[in-house]
Amino acid sequence: AQTVTQSQPEMSVQEAETVTLSCTYDTSESDYYLFWYKQPPSRQMILVIRQEAYKQQNATENRFxxxxxxxxxxxxxxxxxxxxxxxxxxxxxxRSPDLTGNQFYFGTGTSLTVIP
Amino acid sequence: DVKVTQSSRYLVKRTGEKVFLECVQDMDHENMFWYRQDPGLGLRLIYFSYDVKMKEKGDIPEGYSVSREKKERFSLILESASTNQTSMYLCASTTPTGVSYNEQFFGPGTRLTVL
Structure with a gap:
């Protein structure tokens, strides 16, 4: 099974500054999909950004x-x-492109604090 | 907008009770998932379903079962709730690989406490 590693359990950033959250994964597949999801406190998980592995260009969504x-x-x-x-x-x-599996593999998450 | 709803936001049950968690999506998605979320462990897959009446075990299926009688509805069943099943339960749905918008859409979660 693929593994996804987020090595930073917690991060903090000053308001208006830039922060980078890291993620590594292990796979032998050549084509796959990658996602970042955001889960605000007590709120629903939502998609932030996605990337298809066959696309070399880095995805961008506004400030992300x-x-x-x-x-x-x-x-x-x-x-x-x-x-x-x-x-x-x-x-x-x-996400694996395997049509039979259709499984997603998640990292353990990074808790981001924004300091005013 | 895609909508995934879960029957309860908060639930308190007693040890040994049978618990039903229901998830409904309105986007005609083939694939539906049940996850359990615990601090420091991320999301762990309990079961997923890729079609009506079809199900596959995930990483932690022990103590759980599922039912998918209709395409839009995916139920998670705790046959005999135990305290170690106290957790946040997330439902998600998506289209099969290769279809656009192939990310998962999540429900708001059910915080289950087993006493």
């Missing part, structure tokens, strides 16, 4: 961008101009 390094099996999330509303648990996830 990724640094996808396929050879290194690394998928970090950069949050620019951090806002108080960015405080949440962030999960990195991997």
């Amino acid at each position: 961008s990724v640094n996808f390094q396929k050879a290194a099996k690394s998928f970090s999330l950069k949050i620019s101009d951090s806002q108080l509303g960015d405080a949440a648990m962030y999960f990195c996830a991997y």
Whole structure:
């Protein structure tokens, strides 16, 4: 089974600054999907950004961008101009292209604190 | 907007009780999932279903069962609740691989406490 590792259980950032959350994964597949999800306190998990492995260009969504390094099996999330509303648990996830499995693999999460 | 709903946000049950957690999605998704979320452990897959009446065990199926009689509804059953099943339970749905918007959509979660 694929494994996803988030080595930073907790991170903090000053409001308006930039922070990078790291994620690495282990796979032997060449094509797959990667996601970052955000789970605010007591609120629903929502998608932040996604990346298809066959695309070399890093995905960007407003203040959120990724640094996808396929050879290194690394998928970090950069949050620019951090806002108080960015405080949440962030999960990195991997999806296999296996049509029969359709399983997602999640990291253990990084809790992000935004300091005013 | 895709909507995934769960029957309860908070639930308190006693040891030995049979517990039903229900999940409904309104986007005609084929795949549905039940996860358990515990601090420091991330999300762990209990069961998933890729079609009506079809189910596959995930990483931690012991003590749980599931039912999918209709495409939009996926139920998680704790046959005899135990205190170590106190946790946050998340339901999710998605389309099969290769279809656009292939991320999972999550419900709000059910915080289950077993006394």
